[in-house]
Amino acid sequence: MIYNVAQLLKDPIGATRVYDLHETADLLTDIPARAPYVGHLKLTHLNEGILAEARIVTVVEVACRRCLRPVQLPLELEFVEEYRPSIDINSGAPVLKREGEEYFTLDERHTLDLTEAVRQYAWTNLPQFALCREDCAGLCAMCGRDLNEGPCDCQQESTDPRLAVLGCLLGESERSQ
Numbered sequence: 789m790i791y792n793v794a795q796l797l798k799d800p801i802g803a804t805r806v807y808d809l810h811e812t813a814d815l816l817t818d819i820p821a822r823a824p825y826v827g828h829l830k831l832t833h834l835n836e837g838i839l840a841e842a843r844i845v846t847v848v849e850v851a852c853r854r855c856l857r858p859v860q861l862p863l864e865l866e867f868v869e870e871y872r873p874s875i876d877i878n879s880g881a882p883v884l885k886r887e888g889e890e891y892f893t894l895d896e897r898h899t900l901d902l903t904e905a906v907r908q909y910a911w912t913n914l915p916q917f918a919l920c921r922e923d924c925a926g927l928c929a930m931c932g933r934d935l936n937e938g939p940c941d942c943q944q945e946s947t948d949p950r951l952a953v954l955g956c957l958l959g960e961s962e963r964s965q
């Protein structure tokens with residue numbers, strides 16, 4: 789996700805470039821993507837640098853929060869970030885990073901690397917409460933059985949969770965004898 793913006797920085801303020809994005813699913817090692825990253829990127833020349841507007845979709849695999857089975861869900865990212873030069877395009881003089889202002893930096897060859905922004909947005913937007921299906925029965929809190937595959941002994945023997953623990957333990961010891 790590398791774009792050279794040297795020419796765009798020489799274009800008039802307000803000039804734009806639009807790109808189609810297509811990156812393989814393994815682009816980011818810490819994001820469990822299972823489909824390519826596809827989308828659009830619009831770059832606009834601002835007074836102080838480049839405004840990047842991105843819209844990207846992929847599919848991520850996360851664990852069902854009830855039964856922990858893998859679930860694949862679409863992940864849509866939409867963000868606007870500013871990138872400022874580290875070297876002045878005309879004079880070649882270094883541009884100091886401004887304290888207290890949030891922006892990404894172009895490298896000394898005026899390349900814009902969108903990867904880190906995509907990683908940050910993907911990471912913070914990973915589904916936290918995924919369900920494999922709306923009525924997922926989850927795991928038994930006592931014995932850990934996947935209740936989507938059928939009831940466990942603890943539930944059959946008692947609805948009181950304290951007794952159910954006993955039921956589970958007794959069941960275990962009976963089976964192991």
Ligand SMILES: [Zn+2]
Nearest residue numbers: 852855920924
């Ligand atoms: Zn589930």
Ligand SMILES: [Zn+2]
Nearest residue numbers: 928931940942
């Ligand atoms: Zn159980």
